[in-house]
Amino acid sequence: MSYAALPEFPADIVTESLRVVDYELIENGDEKEMNMLWEAATTLGFWYLMNHGLEQMVEKMFDMGEETLSLTMEEKMGYEQESPFGYASFEGLRSKFHAGLQLSERIALVNIAKDDVIAWPKQVRSRCVYPSNIYERMDSTIAPFVRKSTKISEKILNVFDSKLGLPEGFLNRLHSAQEPSASEARTIKVPKNLPAGKLIFEAHTDSGSLSYLHTRGLGGLQILSPGTDKWHYVKPITGYTICNIGDALTLLSGGILHSCIHRVLAAPGSQVAYERWSQMFYLRPGESVMLHALSDRSLLIAEAADKSGKPESKFNQVHISTPRTFRL
Numbered sequence: 001m002s003y004a005a006l007p008e009f010p011a012d013i014v015t016e017s018l019r020v021v022d023y024e025l026i027e028n029g030d031e032k033e034m035n036m037l038w039e040a041a042t043t044l045g046f047w048y049l050m051n052h053g054l055e056q057m058v059e060k061m062f063d064m065g066e067e068t069l070s071l072t073m074e075e076k077m078g079y080e081q082e083s084p085f086g087y088a089s090f091e092g093l094r095s096k097f098h099a100g101l102q103l104s105e106r107i108a109l110v111n112i113a114k115d116d117v118i119a120w121p122k123q124v125r126s127r128c129v130y131p132s133n134i135y136e137r138m139d140s141t142i143a144p145f146v147r148k149s150t151k152i153s154e155k156i157l158n159v160f161d162s163k164l165g166l167p168e169g170f171l172n173r174l175h176s177a178q179e180p181s182a183s184e185a186r187t188i189k190v191p192k193n194l195p196a197g198k199l200i201f202e203a204h205t206d207s208g209s210l211s212y213l214h215t216r217g218l219g220g221l222q223i224l225s226p227g228t229d230k231w232h233y234v235k236p237i238t239g240y241t242i243c244n245i246g247d248a249l250t251l252l253s254g255g256i257l258h259s260c261i262h263r264v265l266a267a268p269g270s271q272v273a274y275e276r277w278s279q280m281f282y283l284r285p286g287e288s289v290m291l292h293a294l295s296d297r298s299l300l301i302a303e304a305a306d307k308s309g310k311p312e313s314k315f316n317q318v319h320i321s322t323p324r325t326f327r328l
């Protein structure tokens with residue numbers, strides 16, 4: 001179906017207004033735009049990213065997701081995965097979480113590890129084995145999306161280095177492609193016609209460093225508006241990717257970068273009658289990275305970590321970067 005045929009996000013719902021960051025300007029080192037990114041990352045921790053050039057690549061990722069989920073049950077069973085979060089993939093075929101639900105009622109995930117994409121055509125670091133259609137699409141679909149998402153992340157991390165007073169390239173070294181990490185692409189399908197307001201992903205912060213959400217125009221993401229107990233929708237806007245800071249960057253920055261609580265409901269209004277597809281990319285630190293405030297590298301971070309509390313404060317403790325091991 002063409003996107004134009006999908007109903008618009010309802011006009012009468014309160015939405016959180018996110019800053020819009022122009023990636024092309026960030027790439028060109030535009031001071032004003034870097035300030036805009038910094039403002040967004042240190043306040044709400046969510047922003048829209050435009051002019052990133054990912055649109056066509058995201059489309060192909062959605063095609064890949066549809067193709068993968070339309071494999072036969074037998075094929076899918078053979079490749080059922082565990083992501084680092086313990087989510088079972090595809091339709092959660094082996095997951096208790098989905099027990100009792102019809103296939104048509106299940107949330108489906110297709111996870112592809114960044115390490116597998118970078119190593120391709122070798123499979124040296126493989127965490128998962130994938131159905132053959134995914135390997136067939138590595139060069140045409142998956143590698144371009146993952147590589148471009150990684151490049152965008154590099155530019156964003158460079159801005160954070162300079163604003164945080166870290167040595168140039170420091171954050172990127174903690175996210176080096178030379179080291180295994182839990183970074184991944186995830187395609188998510190939420191079935192159509194769920195009960196209105198049904199909770200899809202409960203309130204959480206993302207555990208990694210940066211998350212990117214590409215939609216086909218269907219809403220459902222809500223963020224807890226800072227300083228309030230109000231949930232506000234984030235409006236999906238064509239061509240705008242929704243980006244957010246995860247807990248790893250919050251820890252490393254001594255709390256300066258803000259990891260915002262969010263959740264996902266079934267798409268609002270008449271949008272609920274359609275399948276909701278999201279294409280995520282999660283950048284996470286290398287697996288050897290110890291997560292704690294980088295106080296010995298930046299005075300700004302040292303001050304922020306001290307301000308945020310006592311010596312036993314979460315920012316001064318060391319957390320290893322495997323996603324399961326820490327929660328802010």
Ligand SMILES: O=C(O)CCC(=O)C(=O)O
Pocket residue numbers: 188201206211213220221262263264278280
């Ligand atoms: O699908 C979405 O809208 C966002 C999902 C999300 O919050 C996540 O994957 O961490």
Ligand SMILES: [Fe+2]
Pocket residue numbers: 204205206211262
């Ligand atoms: Fe999330």
